Amino acid sequence: MTHTIKHFSWTMLLFIAACGQREQLVENKPEGFCLSENLRHQLVVDTLHERDITQHVTLTGEVSYNPDHVVQFVSWVEGVTVQTHFSLGDYVKQGQVLATIKSPALNTLLTEKRSLQSRRQLSEREFAAAQSLYQDNIASERDLVEARSTLEMLDAELANIEDNLALFRPNPAQGVFEIRSPSSGYIVEKNINPGMPINDGDNLFTVSGLGEVWVMANVYASDIQFVQQGMEVAIRTLAYPGDVFYGRISALPQVFDSEERVLKARIVIPNDGLKLKPGMSADISVERRSGGTAVALPARAVIFDDNQYFAVVYRGDCDVQLRRISFQTRDDQWYFVQEGLEAGERVVSQNHLLIYERIKR
Structure with a gap:
């Protein structure tokens, strides 16, 4: 009897010591998992809405002079x-x-x-x-x-x-x-x-004059169906990773460049601050709309594990769920959900991996 009591006391001491060394990011309570106060202040939560289904096609290009x-x-x-x-x-x-x-x-x-x-x-x-x-x-x-x-x-x-x-x-x-x-x-x-x-x-x-420049985008044969004259584009450069320059495709020739085997789409944009220099490489993102709508999940909130996609649904500090999702299509900004989430639900989009690792145990 005495031996049993000592063994139980020793086990409890080891459990208490282990708990004291572990940062309490997620607390285990009888009613379910609860977020610790420390993690609660680090979360970023997004509310889901339906959006027009879009697909972003990324093209390479180069800044050029306006010949005029x-x-x-x-x-x-x-x-x-x-x-x-x-x-x-x-x-x-x-x-x-x-x-x-x-x-x-x-x-x-x-x-x-x-x-x-x-x-x-x-x-x-x-x-x-x-x-x-x-x-x-x-x-x-x-x-x-x-x-x-x-x-x-x-x-x-x-x-x-x-x-x-x-x-x-x-x-x-x-x-x-x-x-x-x-x-x-x-x-x-x-x-x-x-x-x-x-x-x-x-x-x-x-x-x-550099007050207005051209951005020449390379449109390969596989992307022709997604790119049309008049489409709005977002332009990013390595020189200014935090800046986005917006423009519109003003001309899309119907003849391939004989050397590069691409169509050279022309984007004319004002060059405020003269940031865009001729010869500078650029990535051009073209948005294609399919005509339908779906619940849009921010790409930063998606967790990919074991060939499956998950999202952490937040209903309260003690009501956090792991949800398996499937999607219709995606781009670099959004996953358009087919099953697993509904409009109005809230998902964790920052520090969600910490919660995911704890819940899936």
């Missing part, structure tokens, strides 16, 4: 770069000097301009004289027409040279020509450096 806001400066003369006044990524204003060059072709053009200006002055005097003689019936109408034609021809040649030189403003004091920015924007491409030779047809730099 891009200006490439292509040289049509040969020469040598003397100095540059900008770096890649700089913001420049229209008319700002970006570089200076030396070019024999431009010197020749400048000489032709001075020659044409002198010839035009002479032609203008001859035309004025012909007008006067014609009015006095001394010169014929043919002489007047010839004088006018010569003046107009010189005007056209001079205007053509001035248009060409407009991109290369001469600086006689330094004996160079200045390349000025054709528009305001950011330098997104630079192929010119001091001492570098310039050839006819070289793209020296590209200026682009």
